[in-house]
Amino acid sequence: MAPVAGDAAYFKRGSLFWFAVITVSIGYYTWVVLWPENIPFKSLGPLGSFTQYLLNHHHTLLHNGFWLAWMVHVGESLYAMVLCKYKGITDSQAQLLWFLQTFFFGIASLSILIAYRPQHQKHT
Template sequence: MAATKENFKRLPIWMMGFVFVFFALVGLAVLAPDSTPWHVLGPVGSFIQNTIKNDPARIQEMPFRILGIHTAETAIAFFITLWKDISGPARLKWLLQTFVFGIFSLLPLIVFKPAVEKKVK
């Protein structure tokens, strides 16, 4: 039998949390800009509230821009996994993780060194 090692590295929880908080803030800014207590978030909330008031079109476009950027990053991840000869479930995990977490997953994929199968005689 060939000894194989998983060619996938999961992101740390803190990175995942950071992305989910960012997505939540974007969602609140788009869906409930007036009913969200932005003052509780300090300078970040003030910045978001100021952007909502002064440039509402940018806020409304933001989910589509995020989707486009993450789709492009996933396409890049696909070609990187081809280049590094990562296939099967590991490739699917990398692509899904890159689609959800974006650059936080793409950069570790770029520096990732895949495991090499050792053949037992």
């Protein structure tokens, strides 16, 4: 069965709540890994103390985890393109939106695409 024409351009924006949580989290993680000298540890209370501990005792793990997280996001984005093709989303703008949204927000975006069930035309 072929997908209905409207499915070709399917795109759904993810939850603003999760996008905000992910943006703040990855932003903080980026700050910790790339500019740790600029972090006001004392001003951040327990989060600052925990961050300072991680930097002092697990710097390599933090650094490698940061780059691994971005590689996972790249992989998720590429998988989103495979899913678009599989689910009949052929519109290039919709595909680009899925790629970018999944790259920046990972599973919060990809889960929407995974759950999407395209409508199919009935052949009579």
